[in-house]
Amino acid sequence: xxxxxxxxxxxxxxxxxxxxxxxxxxxxxxxxxxxxxxxxxxxxxxxxxxxxxxxxxxxxxxxxxxxxxxxxxxxxxxxxxxxxxxxxxxxxxxxxxxxxxxxxxxxxxxxxxxxxxxxxxxxxxxxxxxxxxxxxxxxxxxxxxxxxxxxxxxxxxxxxxxxxxxxxxxxxxxxxxxxxxxxxxxxxxxxxxxxxxxxxxxxxxxxxxxxxxxxxxxxxxxxxxxxxxxxxxxxxxxxxxxxxxxxxxxxxxxxxxxxxxxxxxxxxxxxxxxxxxxxxxxxxxxxxxxxxxxxxxxxxxxxxxxxxxxxxxxxxxxxxxxxxxxxxxxxxxxxxxxxxxxxxxxxxxxxxxxxxxxxxxxxxxxxxxxxxxxxxxxxxxxxxxxxxxxxxxxxxxxxxxxxxxxxxxxxxxxxxxxxxxxxxxxxxxxxxxxxxxxxxxxxxxxxxxxxxxxxxxxxxxxxxxxxxxxxxxxxxxxxxxxxxxxxxxxxxxxxxxxxxxxxxxxxxxxxxxxxxxxxxxxxxxxxxxxxxxxxxxxxxxxxxxxxxxxxxxxxxxxxxxxxxxxxxxxxxxxxxxxxxxxxxxxxxxxxxxxxxxxxxxxxxxxxxxxxxxxxxxxxxxxxxxxxxxxxxxxxxxxxxxxxxxxxxxxxxxxxxxxxxxxxxxxxxxxxxxxxxxxxxxxxxxxxxxxxxxxxxxx
Amino acid sequence: xxxxxxxxxxxxxxxxxxxxxxxxxxxxxxxxxxxxxxxxxxxxxxxxxxxxxxxxxxxxxxxxxxxxxxxxxxxxxxxxxxxxxxxxxxxxxxxxxxxxxxxxxxxxxxxxxxxxxxxxxxxxxxxxxxxxxxxxxxxxxxxxxxxxxxxxxxxxxxxxxxxxxxxxxxxxxxxxxxxxxxxxxxxxxxxxxxxxxxxxxxxxxxxxxxxxxxxx
Ligand code: FES
Ligand code: FES
Numbered sequence: 001x002x003x004x005x006x007x008x009x010x011x012x013x014x015x016x017x018x019x020x021x022x023x024x025x026x027x028x029x030x031x032x033x034x035x036x037x038x039x040x041x042x043x044x045x046x047x048x049x050x051x052x053x054x055x056x057x058x059x060x061x062x063x064x065x066x067x068x069x070x071x072x073x074x075x076x077x078x079x080x081x082x083x084x085x086x087x088x089x090x091x092x093x094x095x096x097x098x099x100x101x102x103x104x105x106x107x108x109x110x111x112x113x114x115x116x117x118x119x120x121x122x123x124x125x126x127x128x129x130x131x132x133x134x135x136x137x138x139x140x141x142x143x144x145x146x147x148x149x150x151x152x153x154x155x156x157x158x159x160x161x162x163x164x165x166x167x168x169x170x171x172x173x174x175x176x177x178x179x180x181x182x183x184x185x186x187x188x189x190x191x192x193x194x195x196x197x198x199x200x201x202x203x204x205x206x207x208x209x210x211x212x213x214x215x216x217x218x219x220x221x222x223x224x225x226x227x228x229x230x231x232x233x234x235x236x237x238x239x240x241x242x243x244x245x246x247x248x249x250x251x252x253x254x255x256x257x258x259x260x261x262x263x264x265x266x267x268x269x270x271x272x273x274x275x276x277x278x279x280x281x282x283x284x285x286x287x288x289x290x291x292x293x294x295x296x297x298x299x300x301x302x303x304x305x306x307x308x309x310x311x312x313x314x315x316x317x318x319x320x321x322x323x324x325x326x327x328x329x330x331x332x333x334x335x336x337x338x339x340x341x342x343x344x345x346x347x348x349x350x351x352x353x354x355x356x357x358x359x360x361x362x363x364x365x366x367x368x369x370x371x372x373x374x375x376x377x378x379x380x381x382x383x384x385x386x387x388x389x390x391x392x393x394x395x396x397x398x399x400x401x402x403x404x405x406x407x408x409x410x411x412x413x414x415x416x417x418x419x420x421x422x423x424x425x426x427x428x429x430x431x432x433x434x435x436x437x438x439x440x441x442x443x444x445x446x447x448x449x450x451x452x453x454x455x456x457x458x459x460x461x462x463x464x465x466x467x468x469x470x471x472x473x474x475x476x477x478x479x480x481x482x483x484x485x486x487x488x489x490x491x492x493x494x495x496x497x498x499x500x501x502x503x504x505x506x507x508x509x510x511x512x513x514x515x516x517x518x519x520x521x522x523x524x525x526x527x528x529x530x531x532x533x534x535x536x537x538x539x540x541x542x543x544x545x546x547x548x549x550x551x552x553x554x555x556x557x558x559x560x561x562x563x564x565x566x567x568x569x570x571x572x573x574x575x576x577x578x579x580x581x582x583x584x585x586x587x588x589x590x591x592x593x594x595x596x597x598x599x600x601x602x603x604x605x606x607x608x609x610x611x612x613x614x615x616x617x618x619x620x621x622x623x624x625x626x627x628x629x630x631x632x633x634x635x636x637x638x639x640x641x642x643x644x645x646x647x648x649x650x651x652x653x654x655x656x657x658x659x660x661x662x663x664x665x666x667x668x669x670x671x672x673x674x675x676x677x678x679x680x681x682x683x684x685x686x687x688x689x690x691x692x693x694x695x696x697x698x
Numbered sequence: 699x700x701x702x703x704x705x706x707x708x709x710x711x712x713x714x715x716x717x718x719x720x721x722x723x724x725x726x727x728x729x730x731x732x733x734x735x736x737x738x739x740x741x742x743x744x745x746x747x748x749x750x751x752x753x754x755x756x757x758x759x760x761x762x763x764x765x766x767x768x769x770x771x772x773x774x775x776x777x778x779x780x781x782x783x784x785x786x787x788x789x790x791x792x793x794x795x796x797x798x799x800x801x802x803x804x805x806x807x808x809x810x811x812x813x814x815x816x817x818x819x820x821x822x823x824x825x826x827x828x829x830x831x832x833x834x835x836x837x838x839x840x841x842x843x844x845x846x847x848x849x850x851x852x853x854x855x856x857x858x859x860x861x862x863x864x865x866x867x868x869x870x871x872x873x874x875x876x877x878x879x880x881x882x883x884x885x886x887x888x889x890x891x892x893x894x895x896x897x898x899x900x901x902x903x904x905x906x907x908x909x910x911x912x913x914x
Contacts, residue, residue: 012910020842023850024834024857026785026825033784096775097768173789173797173851173885222787222851223885255790377913384911447849447886580910584845587908592848592887620794620883629876631889636908643914 001543002498004579004642010460012640014584017452018466019220019445028220031192032252034179040069040092042241042251043099044234045106046260047081047088050331050613051115051128054079054108057089061105067098070244071106074233080113082130082295083331084614085260087233092241092249115331117608119267119292122330130295130329137290138327141309146320151284155275157360158284163272163349164675165658166605167292168265169258169623170338174222176262177252178235182242186213189235192252194224194446195483200476202231207239218444218474225596226337227263228446229483234262259618263336264606266293266308266327270349274318280363280371285318290326291345296334308335310342314350315415317374331613332606337485339593340416340651344600344658348676351412351659356672359398365663366391366411377639378413381552381574384637385411389554389572399670404561407569408668411554412659414575416652420547421491422482425540429458429500431508432533435523437462438470439500443481443493445473448650449585450489456582457494461501463519479537487648491545494581494646500538507534545645549652551575553594555660556632559668561687564680566602566665568632571657576639578647583638590636590653597657599626602677747815754814758783759827765814773817774798774809777824785825785854789883796882799855800824806862808881825854828861836899837861846895848886855882860896869900 004011022028047054055078059071070092081088091102114128121127122136130136152158172192178199179190187209193199196216204214221228238251253262268291275284291308308327354372358365370382386392394409401407427441439458445451451473455466462469472478482492508517512528556570571594580586603624607616617623658676666672671686685692748769756763756776765780774791777783777800789797791810798809801823828835834842837860847853856879863870863878870878875896884892894904 014906016842016845017847020845020847020850021834021838023847023853024825024838024841025829026783026854028850029784030787030851032788033778035779035782035784095768095771096779097770171885173795173849173883174787175789220850222789223849225885252788255792255795380913388909447851449848576913583908583910584906587906588845588848588886588888588891591890595887595889596885619792620790621792625883625885626887626889627876627883628879628889628892631887634890634907638908638910639913640910641913 002502002541004544004645005460008460010456010466012580012583015452015456015466015582017449017585018455018471019451023220030174030220030222031178031190031218032174034190034250036179036181036248039179039248039250040094040245041096041099042090042092042238042249043103044087044237044251044257045089045103046257047084047086049081049110049112050084050117051113052081052110053113054081054088054110056109058107059089061107062091062102065093065098065102065105067094068102069093069247070241071102072237072240072244074237083333085257085333087237087261090237090241090251092245115613117330117332117613118610119269119290119328119330121610122292122328123290130331136329140324140326142322142324144322148284148286148320148322151320152275154277155283156278157357158273158275159353159356159360160273161353161356161672161674163270163352165268165345165348166676167267168338168600168604169606170225170227170263171258171623171625172223172225172227175253175255175258176228176232176234178238179248179250180235180238180242181248182239186215187239188215188217189239190217191235192221193218193228194444194485195229196442196444196474196476197480198229198483199231199235203235203239206231206236216476221444221446224446224484225339226341226485229337229485232262255620256618259606259615259623261333263338264294264333265338266335267291268308268310268345268349272349272353274353274357276357276361280361280368282316282318282372284320285313286322287312288324290328292328292330292332293335294332295329310346312346312350314346315375315413316350316372332608339596340655343414343416343651343655344597347412347414347655348658348662352662352672352674355410355663355666364395369411369413373413375550377576378550378552381550381576381639382411385552385554385572385574388635388637391554394556398667401668406559406561406668407556408559408664408666409554409556410660410663410667411552412656412663414551414553414652414655416487416549416655418547419487419491419549419648419651421495421540421545422488423540425481425492425496426479426537427481427493427496427500428479428535428537429504430533430535431504431526431529433526433529433531435526436470437468438472439497440472440478441481441493441496442476442478443473443489444484446484448484448489448589449582450484450493452585453490453581454493454497457497458501461498462504462522464522487549487651490581490648491646492540495541495544496538498544499541500536503538504534504536507536543645546578546647549575549577549647549649551652551656553656553660555657555664557661557664557668559665559683561669564683566678566683568598568661570633571660572635573653574637574639575649575653576641577649578644579642580638580640581646586638586649587636589649591634593650593653594634594657595626595631597654598630598661600676601658601661605677752815755818756814756822757820758822759824767814769813769815771814772810773800773812773814773822776814777809783824783826787851787854789851796855796859797852799858799882801858801862804862804865806859825857828857835861837864840895840898844891844895844898846888846891848888852882852884856884856892860899864899870896
């Protein structure tokens with residue numbers, strides 16, 4: 001079995017990311033920056049009806065707008081649209097303004113149909129059907145273990161709660177989109193994607209081309225978080241427009257489009273009943289959960305389609321269980337994988353219930369967790385984090401913080417059981433006689449530091465400096481790599497680069513006759529290659545990576561009981577990801593996970609209008625993201641476990657935050673806000689200071 | 699529409715506009731209304747531009763850009779799509795994210811909220827104009843060292859906001875940095891590192907609090 005080097009110069013140290021200068025100087029070309037020769041703007045006309053029969057689309061007037069080079073419909077003939085924002089037609093033109101004018105000139109003959117956008121309404125028997133001939137609510141999946149009803153009677157304490165989470169929108173700063181050029185030689189797409197291979201395959205399938213006729217390039221992309229794996233309707237439309245207009249077409253979605261049609265995290269409505277024995281041992285757990293993935297029902301958490309299932313009971317061991325889960329279809333854009341699918345809502349619901357149970361038991365909630373968490377690593381993380389956070393000194397009984405602005409603390413745990421590696425990952429390196437070396441992997445760097453990880457591993461293995469390593473990714477012409485999802489990228493590419501380097505050193509030994517070509521011998525060895533470079537192919541190897549990362553987070557908040565405003569003061573996060581490859585970018589991943597979790601806890605929610613069926617907040621003014629002033633002091637402890645090999649960290653880092661913050665709020669004010677996001681209105685309602693909002697879902 | 703743009707009008711990004719909403723808001727608004735009225739009179743006396751393309755001259759990063767633009771083209775669109783300056787990013791196109799932040803006469807503005815013809819006669823600086831001869835500025839270098847960027851799409855905007863701040867206030871407090879960056883969003887969550895980077899750029903070293911512990 002191969003093993004990672006110890007006494008390292010780069011691995012587990014802090015290397016600033018290798019492509020930073022390009023990003024900091026504006027030199028980096030993102031998909032939205034591509035200016036292919038003679039390129040046109042592309043734009044999409046979307047349904048303004050949440051449900052409608054479309055009987056005709058007339059493009060004639062759009063085609064007459066000066067500057068318009070192509071106008072197409074998504075499909076011919078009659079069709080039904082199922083959500084506000086569904087793609088109807090697309091145009092390509094020489095200016096943005098021409099396209100806007102052309103979209104306005106398209107005539108659509110539509111007959112609006114009844115629709116439903118709220119989960120509770122959609123479940124009713126007489127609700128309009130989202131899909132003809134199918135019930136809105138799936139029959140539901142049930143799972144049972146032990147003797148639940150009996151078990152509840154044996155409990156010393158039982159609580160019931162209804163914990164709800166909203167639909168969250170990915171909102172990467174760069175929207176979805178592509179520049180696509182379709183010529184006789186095939187299609188080239190510069191895609192803002194997390195999966196160049198899946199986009200290539202998707203485009204080839206939709207356009208009826210061979211895979212080899214489609215090339216996807218992603219030099220830089222501005223974030224995805226799970227929403228950017230496929231070619232997407234926008235990718236296919238860009239390609240078709242390009243063929244029609246005989247010119248490259250850049251079709252980037254608007255912020256508005258992004259909120260409607262390209263993914264989201266499903267909602268959850270978790271009715272939980274949980275009971276424990278007198279010593280705090282969990283004994284019985286019952287959950288009835290439903291949620292919506294928009295028009296996309298089916299598919300479990302973790303999949304690209306995105307269902308509304310969540311793992312339950314989350315992370316704790318309970319002997320007696322009944323779990324029922326239902327997907328509810330509504331007339332809204334389909335869900336997609338979203339950073340740790342299923343896990344943040346599961347953690348929020350379960351961890352809230354745990355704290356409510358601790359109150360009933362009169363126990364310290366941290367003690368209750370230590371009593372019931374079967375995972376040894378998390379046990380260790382709780383103890384480490386509690387000390388760093390000062391849990392013992394800070395903990396007060398719920399609601400006992402004095403004054404108008406109350407302080408509270410809470411904690412929660414995370415698991416990321418998926419992860420692991422994509423075992424088919426491949427890559428190559430070209431070693432030139434002058435000693436320069438270039439790595440080429442068909443993976444993409446979505447901001448997680450993939451290029452940096454390649455450089456760090458290569459520099460370590462070859463005894464070179466990271467500056468000597470050239471890294472090229474984001475091109476389907478390179479050996480195939482994984483999509484950037486499931487926190488698998490790091491664990492896929494690190495062993496692959498390890499393998500390439502090992503083979504390179506072996507071949508240099510054979511070809512150059514130098515026993516150890518590393519470090520100071522490098523240039524001499526390469527020189528002996530003569531005139532032809534050495535190209536070494538490698539692939540993922542077992543024994544160098546693992547899966548199942550854990551983590552725990554502690555949060556301290558203040559709650560103003562007069563305004564209802566929650567401020568997160570501090571978060572202590574303890575996470576493990578096996579062997580830490582680059583400490584600095586790992587830290588960035590954890591920060592990012594926490595901040596996204598903070599948004600989920602306090603601000604983010606897609607709001608639908610049930611009367612018109614439209615998304616009411618498809619922009620950054622009304623869909624709130626955390627800003628610099630909202631970000632607390634963050635302290636991170638990384639538990640290094642080199643013996644496990646490399647594990648990804650992007651997803652586990654965002655799982656526990658909302659639960660920890662929600663528990664801290666409950667600890668501060670002595671009552672539970674059982675619905676995310678925890679807005680001032682909900683805090684005041686929980687305190688009995690204002691009536692609960694009728695528009696609110698809880 | 700006409701150009702160049704009058705003084706004291708339009709030089710207000712949302713950022714500075716919000717700042718001025720203090721006690722002086724009423725007087726300022728009244729004064730501005732007067733100057734606007736005066737300007738409108740002047741404008742109306744001159745010839746109307748558009749709707750077709752008109753020649754527009756921009757001064758960007760010390761160089762002159764001569765473009766033909768419809769008057770409704772924004773500065774951001776002009777930079778990104780009518781020249782090759784794609785450093786300023788488009789993320790919302792409606793004054794809500796700051797990805798498009800550039801400096802106009804040393805003041806940070808949202809380029810998506812400025813018509814290109816209004817920006818004539820001004821010194822525009824984009825992220826491409828900061829590093830001289832390949833040498834990064836202190837702010838850029840600090841962003842690199844502290845990993846104050848992930849996907850990097852928000853990064854040019856933050857760099858411009860911070861650069862503009864440090865020009866006016868070389869030693870800002872954390873609160874002042876937060877205020878200066880209140881108009882910039884980042885979805886990757888680089889915020890803690892951005893704060894560290896700004897302090898490094900001002901000569902205050904802030905060590906990372908991250909601890910690595912061995913499990914065994
Ligand atoms: S693109 Fe200008 S503020 Fe968002
Ligand atoms: S670094 Fe990705 S949005 Fe800020």
